[in-house]
Amino acid sequence: MRIVLFWLFIIGLQVVLLNHLDLSAYLIPQVFILLLIKLPLNINKMYQVLIAFGLGLLMDMFTSTPGIHASACLWLIIIRIGLLSGQDLKEHEANKATFSANTAGLAPFMYTTIILVFFYHLYIFWLESIGALNWSLWLTTFIVSSISALTVMGIIEYLSFTNYDE
Amino acid sequence: MHRLLAFIEQNLYFILFAVLQVVCSFLLFGLNPYQQASFTHSAAVVTANSNKLSSDVTGYLDLKNQNIILQNQVANQFQNSSLGTIMYLHDTLKVKDSSRQHLYDLVPAQVVYNSVYKAENVFVINKGTIDGIKKNMGVVSSEGLAGIVLKSNAKYSTVMSLLNTNMKVIPNINGMEYFTELVWDNSSPQTMKIKGINKLEKIEVGDMVQTGQSSLLFPRGIPIGTITKLEQKENSQYFDTELVTTTNFRNLTYVYVVINRDAHLIAPLIEE
Numbered sequence: 001m002r003i004v005l006f007w008l009f010i011i012g013l014q015v016v017l018l019n020h021l022d023l024s025a026y027l028i029p030q031v032f033i034l035l036l037i038k039l040p041l042n043i044n045k046m047y048q049v050l051i052a053f054g055l056g057l058l059m060d061m062f063t064s065t066p067g068i069h070a071s072a073c074l075w076l077i078i079i080r081i082g083l084l085s086g087q088d089l090k091e092h093e094a095n096k097a098t099f100s101a102n103t104a105g106l107a108p109f110m111y112t113t114i115i116l117v118f119f120y121h122l123y124i125f126w127l128e129s130i131g132a133l134n135w136s137l138w139l140t141t142f143i144v145s146s147i148s149a150l151t152v153m154g155i156i157e158y159l160s161f162t163n164y165d166e
Numbered sequence: 167m168h169r170l171l172a173f174i175e176q177n178l179y180f181i182l183f184a185v186l187q188v189v190c191s192f193l194l195f196g197l198n199p200y201q202q203a204s205f206t207h208s209a210a211v212v213t214a215n216s217n218k219l220s221s222d223v224t225g226y227l228d229l230k231n232q233n234i235i236l237q238n239q240v241a242n243q244f245q246n247s248s249l250g251t252i253m254y255l256h257d258t259l260k261v262k263d264s265s266r267q268h269l270y271d272l273v274p275a276q277v278v279y280n281s282v283y284k285a286e287n288v289f290v291i292n293k294g295t296i297d298g299i300k301k302n303m304g305v306v307s308s309e310g311l312a313g314i315v316l317k318s319n320a321k322y323s324t325v326m327s328l329l330n331t332n333m334k335v336i337p338n339i340n341g342m343e344y345f346t347e348l349v350w351d352n353s354s355p356q357t358m359k360i361k362g363i364n365k366l367e368k369i370e371v372g373d374m375v376q377t378g379q380s381s382l383l384f385p386r387g388i389p390i391g392t393i394t395k396l397e398q399k400e401n402s403q404y405f406d407t408e409l410v411t412t413t414n415f416r417n418l419t420y421v422y423v424v425i426n427r428d429a430h431l432i433a434p435l436i437e438e
Contacts, residue, residue, distance in 0.1 A: 045179035053186045060193075067193030067201075074186055081179075127194065130204050 003040075003098075006160065010035050015062045018152075026141045029149035030069075032059060033120050034156060036076055037113055041089050041103070042096045045081055052077035065128070072124045076116055083112050101157060113153065121146040237274035237420055240308065244272050244422070270385050272422040273297050275305075278322070282355040282415045287327040289313065291421060294321045304383035304424035310412030311335070311390045312421050314383060323423070328390070329355055329415050335390065338378030339369050348375065348390065348409075355415055358391060360407040367405075371396055375409050382429045382436075 014032040021027055036052055043051070056073030060066050084099065092103040101109040121142045129138060174181070195205040275291035293299050295318050303315040305325045313325040313333070326333055328350065335348040337360055346362035363369065370393070377388040391409035398405060426432075 046182055049179050049182050049186065053190075056190075066197040067190040067195075068198070071187060071190035071194060074183055074190065078180070078183055127201070130201055 007035055010156070011058070014059070019063060026137075026144040027148055028125075028141065028145045029152060030117075030120055030124065030145070031149050031152045031156070033073070033076060033116065033149075034113075034153050036073060037080065037116055038098045038100055039077075039080075040096055040098045041084070041092050048077050048081065049074065068124055068127045071127065072120055075123060076120050079119060080112070080116060083115065087112075109157075114150065117150050117153070118142075118146050121149065233420065234274070237422070241272035241274050241422060244270070269427055271298075271425040271427060272306075273299065273425060275299075275323075275421050275423055277418050277421060280327075280415070280418050282327070282329055285331050285352045287329040287415070288316065289325050289327055289418060289421075291323050291325060291423070292321065293423060294318045294323050296320050297423075298425060299323045299423050302383065303426075304381075305421050306384065306388055306424055307413045307418060307421050309389070309414065311377060311384065311388050312413050312415075312418065315423065325421075327415060328358070328411060328413065336378055336380045337375045337390065338386070339363075339367075339373050339375050339393070342367075343378040343380055345380075356411050357394070358409055358411060360409065361404060363405045363407055365398055365403055365405055369393065369396065369405070369407075382426050382432055384424055 010032050014030070018029055018031055021029075032055070035055060039048060039051065052073040053070055056070030057066075059069040059073075063069065087104060087108050089099070089104060097103045099109065099112075103109075104112070125138050125141050125145075126133065194201050196202065273293055275293040275297075277289050278292050279290040281287045281289070289312075291299075291305070299315060299318045301315055301317055305312045305315060311328055313327045313330070316324045316326045318324075328335070331350060331352055333350060337344050337346070337348045344360070344363055344367075346360060348358055348360050350358050360375070373393045375390045375393065377384040377386060377390060379386050389412040391411040393407060393409045395408035396405050397407075
């Protein structure tokens with residue numbers, strides 16, 4: 001139940017608030033990918049791919065960008081599978097725990113999250129401007145949005161640090 | 167087979183990922199107007215490039231045929247030009263009309279063997295007596311004079327290259343015939359020498375050396391080379407002249423055999 005509420009909260013935060021931030025043209029943080037990053041470790045890879053695709057399509061519906069988030073989420077989940085396969089999470093997998101700082105350790109969780117967040121922003125901003133890439137705009141948007149997304153994720157992770165895995 | 171099935175089963179998620187990425191591509195390039203336009207543009211560029219590549223490859227493979235066509239065109243043009251014909255007047259008094267009598271034929275040929283570093287260089291062409299080639303016919307390249315036919319069999323002919331110490335050509339410089347000989351002294355595959363041109367003659371470095379009218383083998387005005395050195399020795403009244411041949415013998419691939427149609431009629435008159 002907590003997981004469902006967590007999902008609803010993050011999706012709501014993204015759709016209602018973060019997608020409509022008018023602070024800067026460069027600031028488009030994609031915080032909802034935290035849901036994919038933190039997916040429970042015991043979920044079958046097939047389902048992980050399907051969940052990523054479904055979540056991406058849902059975001060595409062809200063942003064009117066069919067295919068962009070879905071494609072990026074699929075890549076993200078594949079990279080996540082690759083990154084997690086190099087980490088020793090067997091014990092947590094058996095306990096049906098989610099991937100978090102609490103289960104994987106702060107450092108592995110941080111570098112996995114940073115890689116995935118940076119990749120995701122790089123990829124979607126590239127897809128959005130494909131064919132007429134403005135390098136400076138692309139890089140600025142990617143860096144500003146990634147850092148702000150990581151900050152928000154950090155706050156969320158800190159707040160749910162003790163509760164989410166229960 | 168069992169292992170293959172196990173492998174597929176183990177990586178089924180990746181196959182699903184690939185399938186869903188294809189679905190995403192359809193959504194992305196089908197429903198987003200900007201990405202669709204970008205994709206259409208990129209596809210057009212790719213198509214244009216692939217068409218160009220295909221055209222280049224086809225063109226390259228067809229180069230041999232195009233060469234043969236071009237050679238034939240050059241030969242035809244030569245035959246219809248003033249170099250290949252002698253012009254005479256029907257009526258010397260009224261000068262009403264002039265007509266051209268066809269004198270030279272050109273037979274395109276390909277060089278199948280070539281030497282440039284011997285004292286007596288020759289090259290072999292893929293045309294012989296079947297094509298009307300006989301001994302003592304002139305051979306030119308598209309750049310200038312190349313040699314004289316030494317002997318022929320049915321399909322091939324040996325040509326004495328201009329780079330042959332036995333080759334003697336009478337030079338024509340600035341429209342003036344010099345009764346001395348242009349010889350190759352076996353020093354470099356592109357330089358020849360003329361001795362015996364008087365210092366009083368008005369020739370300069372850069373002048374073109376051509377064939378003159380004292381030979382039945384070549385039409386007048388076929389380039390032989392360009393004068394690159396004029397040396398005046400104190401004790402001599404002649405220039406030591408050096409020229410660079412217009413024909414690059416190290417890269418000789420296509421030539422034309424010059425057939426003088428009336429040589430058999432003119433030669434006996436000269437000998438008499």
